[in-house]
Amino acid sequence: MGCETQICVRDLSVWYGDMRALNGISLDIPDRKITAIIGPSGCGKSTLLRSFNRLLDFDEDVRVEGQVIVDGENVYDPSTEVTHIRKKMGLLSQRPHPLPMSIYDNVAYGPRVHGVRDRRRLDALVKKHLQESSLWGEVKDRLNTPASKLSIGQQQRLCLARGLAVEPATILADEPSSALDPASSQRIEQRFMELRRHYTIVIVTHILRQARRLADRVVFLYLGELVEEGPAEEVFGNPREKLTQDYISGAIS
Numbered sequence: 001m002g003c004e005t006q007i008c009v010r011d012l013s014v015w016y017g018d019m020r021a022l023n024g025i026s027l028d029i030p031d032r033k034i035t036a037i038i039g040p041s042g043c044g045k046s047t048l049l050r051s052f053n054r055l056l057d058f059d060e061d062v063r064v065e066g067q068v069i070v071d072g073e074n075v076y077d078p079s080t081e082v083t084h085i086r087k088k089m090g091l092l093s094q095r096p097h098p099l100p101m102s103i104y105d106n107v108a109y110g111p112r113v114h115g116v117r118d119r120r121r122l123d124a125l126v127k128k129h130l131q132e133s134s135l136w137g138e139v140k141d142r143l144n145t146p147a148s149k150l151s152i153g154q155q156q157r158l159c160l161a162r163g164l165a166v167e168p169a170t171i172l173a174d175e176p177s178s179a180l181d182p183a184s185s186q187r188i189e190q191r192f193m194e195l196r197r198h199y200t201i202v203i204v205t206h207i208l209r210q211a212r213r214l215a216d217r218v219v220f221l222y223l224g225e226l227v228e229e230g231p232a233e234e235v236f237g238n239p240r241e242k243l244t245q246d247y248i249s250g251a252i253s
Contacts, residue, residue, distance in 0.1 A: 003069045005031050006169055006200055007052060012066035014047050016059065021047045023224045024066070029170075029217075034192060034201045036215035036232070038208065040253055043221040045204040046174050052202070053089040053172065054082050071169075087114070090163025092173040096155035098147035099162075103130075103139050106147045106158055110166035125165055133161040134191055153184025160191065171195065173203040177210070189214060208248065212236055220244050 003010075007029040014022040022044045029035050037045045047056065054075055056062050067074045075085050099106050107126045108116075116122055126143070130136040135157045139150070147158055156176060163171065173192070177185035192201055192214055205211050211218060215232040220241075228235060228244045239245045246252045 003028070003072065005029055006071055007202075008067075008069040009048075009051075010067040010069065012048075012051060012064070012068060014044075014051060014056065014065075015061075015063040017061040021224050022051075022221075025221075025226050027219060027226065027229055029200060029202060031200050032196060032198070033216035034196050034203060034214050035217045035219060036211035037202065037204045037219045037221065038206070038211050038247075039221035039227075040247070041206065044224045045206075045221055048219075048221065049172055049174055049202060049204050052170070053086045053091065055091075057082070087166050088168050089170045089172050090160070090166065090168040092156070092160055092163060092171065092176040094175045095179045096152060096159045098150070098155050098158055101147065102144045103147050103150070103158060104143040107161050107165050110162060114166065129161040129164045130158075132164055132191070132195065133157040134187055135161060151184070153180050153187065156180060156184065156188060157191070160188070164195075168199070170200040170202065173201065175204055175206065177205075177207075185210075220247065222247070 005028045009025050009027050012022055012025040013020060025048060037048060039045050050056050051068050056064060064076055068076060070085055070088060073080060099109060104126055107129055108122045111122060111125050127136060130139065135154060138154065147155065150158060177188050195201065203214065217230065218232045218235040219229040220227045220235065222243055228239060228241045235244065236248060239248060
């Protein structure tokens with residue numbers, strides 16, 4: 001199978017010890033669209049997401065077979081340099097984890113790691129990405145205050161800005177609104193809808209309403225198997241598989 005998008009998955013299987021979490025997954029992630037990975041708890045959603053930038057490497061006893069191809073390069077090839085793969089992907093976790101430093105330094109951290117030293121350029125990058133994450137207007141007068149002083153919703157948007165600051169092509173979001181209040185969740189969703197014009201976005205969510213609102217394409221996993229994937233309006237409106245129908249209708253959870 002060829003690969004015509006930035007991220008392609010080919011016959012991917014993942015084990016944690018003796019437990020198989022993913023079984024022979026193959027799919028293409030469309031560029032500059034929002035792809036929602038849905039399914040019940042424990043079905044392999046986060047494992048699939050974490051396979052894209054090799055965060056699975058941090059899990060003990062993990063074993064990966066198959067390919068994840070990013071920009072034509074198999075990230076699981078032994079010769080692949082992991083750092084430049086991760087630079088291509090900004091990650092937003094379930095709970096925000098701001099670095100123990102100022103708001104400004106959180107956003108500037110990635111560019112500094114990658115060699116940006118000019119203060120004016122850093123200033124411009126911090127402003128740009130705080131604007132992209134809809135946080136600039138709320139923090140522009142207190143950039144030197146600790147990030148820990150922000151609300152949880154603001155911290156999540158700060159983490160989004162920090163991820164964007166390394167100029168990735170893809171945003172990976174693992175249930176990014178699960179710890180947020182409804183208003184903060186709505187702000188994050190609004191940002192995703194606007195950012196997809198420039199970024200490929202992959203979001204793991206257990207909230208079907210959220211997937212319906214956001215997704216251009218849907219991937220439905222069940223017990224580590226890829227049951228169905230396709231355009232969101234087709235998967236939600238006229239699913240091909242009975243298992244998908246049962247999950248969307250609430251008959252299984």
